[in-house]
Amino acid sequence: MSIDLSQFIPTFLEESFEGLELMETSLLGLDQGDSETINAIFRAAHSIKGGAGTFGFEAVAEFTHLVETLLDEMRDGRRTITESGVELLLESVDCMRLLIEAIRDDTSCETSKINEVAQQLENALNQDSVTTDANDSAAVTIEDSNATSATAGLVKWQIQFIPEHHLVQTGNDPILLFSALTELGEVTVECDGKNLPSLEDIDAEEVYLEWHITLVGDTDEEQIREIFEWVEDECVLIITQAPLTETTNVVEGKNNNDCTEELAVNNADIHANSVAKTPDARQVTAISTGNTAQATAPEILNQNAVENPIQPEPVSSSNLPNNTNSQSTTASKGKADAGSIRVGVDKVDSLINLVGELVITQSMLSELGTDFELSKVEKLSAGLEQLLQNTKELQESVMRIRMLPISFAFNRFPRLVHDLEKKTGKVIDLITYGEQTELDKTVMEQIGDPLIHLVRNAVDHGIEPADVRLSKGKSEKGQVVLNAYHQGGSIVIEISDDGSGINREAVFNKAKEKGIIDGNSPLTDAQVFDLVFEPGFSTAAQVSDISGRGVGMDVVKKNIQALGGRIQVESTIDVGTTFKINLPLTLAILDGQLVRVGTETYIIPLITIVESLQTQIEHINRVSGNMVLYRLREDNVPVIPIYQLFNIEADTTNVEHALLVVVEADGQKIGLLVDDLLAQQQVVIKSLKDNYQQVEGISGATILGDGSVAMILDIPGMINMALKTAQYNQGHGQHYHQESAGVLQ
Template sequence: MASMNSIRDTFFEECEELLEALAEGLQLMEADEHDAETVNAVFRAVHSIKGGAGAFALNALVAFAHRFETVLDALRSDKIELTPEVMHTLLRSADHLADQVESAREEREVDAEATEGFLTNLAACLGEVEAPPAPGAAGDEDPCFGFDAVTLDFDPIDLPPPDTFATEAPAEGETEYKITFHPMAGLYANGHDPALIFATLADLGRLHVTLDVGGLPSWDAFDPAGSYLGWTLHLRSSEPETVLHEAFEFVEGLCALEIGPAPARMDAPDTPPAVEAAPEPMPGNLADDPVAPAASESLTEAGPLDAAPLAAPPALLSGTKGRREQRPSDDEGGSGGPKPTLRVDLERVDRLINAVGELIINQAMIEQSILDLSLPTDAEVITHVEDYRLLARDIQEAVMAIRAQPVKPLFQRMSRIVREAAEATGKMARLVTLGEATEVDKTVIERLADPLTHMIRNAVDHGLEGREARLAAGKDPEGTIRLQAAHRSGSVIITVRDDGAGLNRARIREKAVGKSLVSSDAELTDGEIDNLLFLPGFSTAEKISNLSGRGVGLDVVKNAVTALGGRVAITSQPGEGTEFIISLPLTLAVMDGMVISVAGQTMVIPIASVIETIRPGPGDLHHMGTSEKLLSIRGRFLPMIDVAQCLGFPQRDSDEPPLLLLVETESQTQCALIVDAVHDQRQVVIKGLESNYGSIPGVSAATVLGDGQIALILDSEALTSNRMLNGHVPIRSFAPPPGAPSGAAHV
C-alpha cells in the first residue's frame, strides 16, 4: 500500500509538470505564436494525464481528458479551426482539467454539473449534437442485428511504403530498434490507444509498423472485451533505448513488450496492407463511455528530430513522466541527451540550507578569532581563513540555487485568474507576462501566490474599465494586465500593471474620511492618498460581489508581502492605469549586510538598500520646525531619521555631525539614516523573530555575528514608515531654496 501511495504521489507531481506544459502551449496558441509542434505538445500533455489517470482508475478524469484530447486531435488534423471561441473553450477546459487533477489528488468529488458544461462546450467545438444520432434512411437497417446503421468517418493511418523502409539504411547516428507490442485487455479498459503510442514513437524517428493478426480467434470464440492484435515495430532513431521505454511507461503491466536493437540489416518484412485506425467513437454523451479510446493519430514517416531550439514549448512524450525534449547546450557538454534531473524531498534541502547557514556562522567566528590574535597580515592561517570564506560563499550560492525556481508556473496560474475575473465582471481582459524565467526562492513563490492572486483580481475588478468606457476613452476594448518579474540589486521586483483608468484619488479620500481613517482636514499628497488603499478594511466597492466589497482589501497583500521581508508600493496615472511594485528578497536564508552601531548596539542593515555613507559638514545640516533635520545634498534636501530614536533608544546628544547612511526605499524615496558607526560589510544568516517575539517595527530579523553576538537586522522601509505614522514630516525630497549650500564629505 505504501508503495502504491508513493507511485500515486509521483503521478500527481508529474501532472503538475504536464499542466504547466499545457498552459504554456495554450498561451502560445492564444498569442498566435504557435506551430504544429505546439499543438502536438498540448495534445500529448493531456493524453499523458489521461494515461496516468487510467492506471489509477480515475474514470472521471479519464473521460474529461479523453474529450479534451479529441478536440485537440481534431485541431491538429485541421478538422476544426482555432477560432477565438475554440481558444476560449480550450483555456477554460485546461482550468477545469487542473481542478479535476486536484480533486483526484485530494480524493474529493468534482462538480458534475460544471464538468457536464465543459463537455458540452468541447462537443460544440467538434460540431457534435449531444442527442443520439437520427435513425438511418430506409434500407439502412441491419437485418442481422436490427440496429440502425450509422456511417462513421475516420482517416486511415498513412504508413510509409515497406519497400522504401527496408531498402534504406539507417542514417548516421541512428540506431534501429525492434519493438514487439501485444496489448492486454486492461490496456484498452484504462483508456489507452496504441495508435497514439505509435505516433509518439514516430516523433522520435522513422517508424515502420507491422500488424500481427495471428492471435485472432474464430468467430464463435471471439470476446468483444478481449485483446487479440499485436504489432511489430521498427524504429530508426538517434534517441537512447530508455526513451523508447518511456513511451510505454503508462502501459507497463498491461501489455507484453520487448524492445531491443534490430539486426544490422533487416530483410524486407512481410507487411500486410496498411493498417487502418480504430474508428472515432460515435457522438454522444462521453460519460456513458468513460474509457472510450482516443481519436487516432496519423502515423507518418518522421525524420530525425531537429536539433535547433523550437519556438514552441518542448514536446511531451506520450506516457512519460513529463519528459521534455531537450537538446544539449554548450554548457551541457553536448552529450546529446536530455539534461538529467533528480527529485529531492524538500525537507532534505531545508536541512542542507540550515547546515550551510551554520557553516557561514562558524566561518565568521573563526575569522573573528583569528583577528583577535592580531596575527601578521601575511600569516598563512589568514590565507586559509579567506579561502574558507570564499568556499563557504560558493557552497551557499549553490545551495540557494537548488531552492530557486522560475516564477513561470506562478505566472501561468495568474492567466486563469484573469480569465475567471473577466468572466465574473463581464469585462474583456488578457494577461501579458514578462520575465518568467526569473528565479526566486521556492518558499517566496509559494507564499506569494495568494497576494498576487488578490492583486490580479483587484486589477481586473477595480483597475480596468468596462468595454463601453474603454471605447469612449479611445482604448482597446480588451484591457491588458501586465505581470513582470526581474532581479534588481539583490531583490526580485514583481510589478502588476493595468491600463485602466487609474486611481480615483478623490473617491479614495472620501471613503477614507467616511471610515474615519483620516481626518477631513488632513493635507495628503497623491502618494499618501494611494497608500490609503493598504489600510485594514479599506474598500471602494459600492456593493458586495464575488471579487470585492467585503472589506478584505490590499492590507492582506501588504501583510503577506511584509511577512516575506518585502515591500509593496503603488503608482498611478489618471487615464493610464495603476502599477503595484512588489520587492522581495531572493532568498529567506542569507543576505549581504552592513554592520553598524546604533546607541551602543550592534546592528545590520541590508546593503542592497544603502546607496552611500556620508559624513556631512555643518553647512549641510538644516533644521525645520523644532525637531526635524534635513540634509542638503546635490541640490536637494533629504529628511534625516535618527535610527536610535525610532527604535526607542535615547536621542543622540552630540553636536558633532552624525554619520549618515543614504538609503533608498522601495517607493523610490531617499532619506538619510543617522547611525553611530559603520564597522564591516559581511554575509549574514537570517534568523526569524516573529515566531518568538512577533512583529517588531523597524526590525525584520536577527543574525549571529562572528563573535557570537546577536545583531538585529534593520528594515529601512519600516523605519521611514514608522516615522510617518508617528506624525513626523512625510518622507519626500525638498527642493532647496536658491543659494542654499549643498555639499557633503563622503566616507
C-alpha cells in the first residue's frame, strides 16, 4: 500500500522549529550541573532526529545525531559543559535550522558551513572529555597572558542579586553580604540602578538597586548560597559558573576593601556613580547566534548584543541581531501550515442545519420576550428546551469536526518500520487495526511523538534478530501491531510486539543500580515494568541512533499524562510486550457525575463509574491499618472517604448506610464515600496545571451553571493515593488483611 507521508510534513516542520527555539534559548542560559535544562535540550534534539528519520530527511537526522550524542555526554556527566561546547551547539542549532528551512522552502542550502560544523562535532566526540578539558585550559593560558598556575583550583562565579524593595526593613544590608563574599575569594561588583525612581519619589527605607557580582575563588555554589540564606526569600538570586579566563582583584581601580567602602553610600549616589562595564567578546558571543559569533569584539559591541555580562532572563532568539527576520518567517510559515483541518461535507451540512435551527429558536424566544405574559410561560419553557437541545447538538457537531481518523497517526509508521528494518537487519511485519477510529485533532497531534518512541522501542528492543527468533521456534518475521478502539468515552491505543518481552529481573536490578528503588520493597510485575518510564532508564547494552539512550520512555509517559491519559505495560518473556494507552476522546468536554461532599461539589468522570449504592452493614469489613473494605459481589473494594483525602468537613463520616460510588481504573476498583449524588452533565475542562499547579487526585476543574468552581477527580490518581496510604500503613506496622492488599496491588 502506497502512503503519502507529505501530508504530515507541515506538522513536523512546525514542531522542529519550536524544538530549535527551545534548544537555542536553553543553551543560552545553560549552566554546569543544570540537569533539567540539558535534558530538555536533549529531548528536543532527539524528537527532531526521530521525526526527520520518519520522513526520510537523512541529512537532518544524521547531523542531529551528532548533536544528540554530544548532549548525551554532557547530561551523563562524561563531558564538562564549557563555553566552547555551548558555542559549538549554538552553531549546530543554526545548521539544523538551515537544513529544515531548506526542506520547508524546497530549496538547497549551503553545505560548506554544515559540513564544517559536522566535522567540529565529530572532532569533539572523538576527544576524551578529560583531554577536551585539558585543551580548553591550554587555550585559556594562550589567550590570557595574565593567567598563571595560581589559577589552579579557582572557580569563577557570576552572581545576580535582585533584592526586594523592603529588604533593609527586615534588618538586612546588602553591603554586609558583599563583605562576606570577599572571604570566599576576589570579588567584583557592578551596580544596576535602572529601577531607581525620580529623586522626589525615593523612599529612604526602600532598595531600588540590583547587583551583578563576579567571584573568583576556590569555593562552590553551596558556600555562596549560605551567605545569602538569610535573604533567600526576599530576593532573586541567580548563581552561574563561568569560564575562568582571568583573575583580578580590583574593581574600577580599587581593591576589594575599597569596593566595599564605595558601595556603602546611599541609593542616589550609587546610581549616579555606577559605571556600566563593557562585556568582553567571549561573554557576548556566548549569548549570540552563529553569525554574530564571527564578528570582532568592537562590531559585536556596536550591535548592542548585551548590556551586562549577566542576563536577568534567558535571551530570546527573536531579539538577537542577524536572526530576527529568519525567526519571524519561520514562525509565520509554521503556524500557517498547521492551521487547517480537513472536514467532511456531511459534517459542514449538519452544522449549517443546526445553525438554522438556532436562528429559528432565537427568533421565537425574541418574539416571546417582546410582550411577555404569564400565559406564554408554557411556550417559553418549550423554547428554552428547544434551545438546550440545539445547543447540545451544535456542541457535538463542532466536536465531531475536530475528530480525525487515527490513520493520520498510523500512516507514518510503515515508512518508519521499513527504514528500521534496513538499519537493524530484522524482518518485521507491521499490522494495524482500527485505522478509522476517530480522535480529537489536538490529541492526535500530541500523541504522535509518544507513538513513534514506542514503535521504535518495539523494533529495537522488542523484536529479536531473525536467527534468535528461529532458535526459539518463532517465525523469523517479527510482528508489531498497532490497534485503536473506543472504550466508553475514551480511546485505547495498543502497541504490541511478539518479541522477547521485558526481563523483569534486569529492569529491577538496573533500577536498583541507578538508585531509582531501594531494592528492599517487594514490587509487583506492573510496578517493575512501570520503571521503564523513569528518566534516563535503559537496559540497552549498546547505544544506537534508534534507541537505548534512556530517553523517550519518560517523554512518552509525560506526554500521555499531559493529555489526561495513562499507559500500562504488559509483558511475558519470549511472548511479547504490549503498551496500552488510554486517552480521552477530546481535551475539552467531559461527561461527569456531580457529587457533593460537605459544601464542596466534585465531578467524577462518568466512564470510570461502575455503580452507585447505599452501603449495607453486613458487607462492611474493617481491617487493621484503618482500612475499610466493602464486599461487592466477588470483590473487596477499599473505601476511600473523600473528606479525609482532601481534608474537608462532610455530612457523612460513618461508612454504614452511606452513599458509595464505585469507580474503576487500570483494572482496580475503589469506593468513594460521598454525601449526595447530584446531576449528570457535560462539563468544559479547565486545566488546573496551567492556571494553578498540578494537584494529586485532581485532573482539572470546571465552572458550573451557578458560577461556582468544581474539581474533576482523577480516579487513577486517587487509586494511587489510596495505594500509597495502604503501603504507608503497612510499613508502619499497621498490617491489614491480605485481601485488602491484593485489591490495591
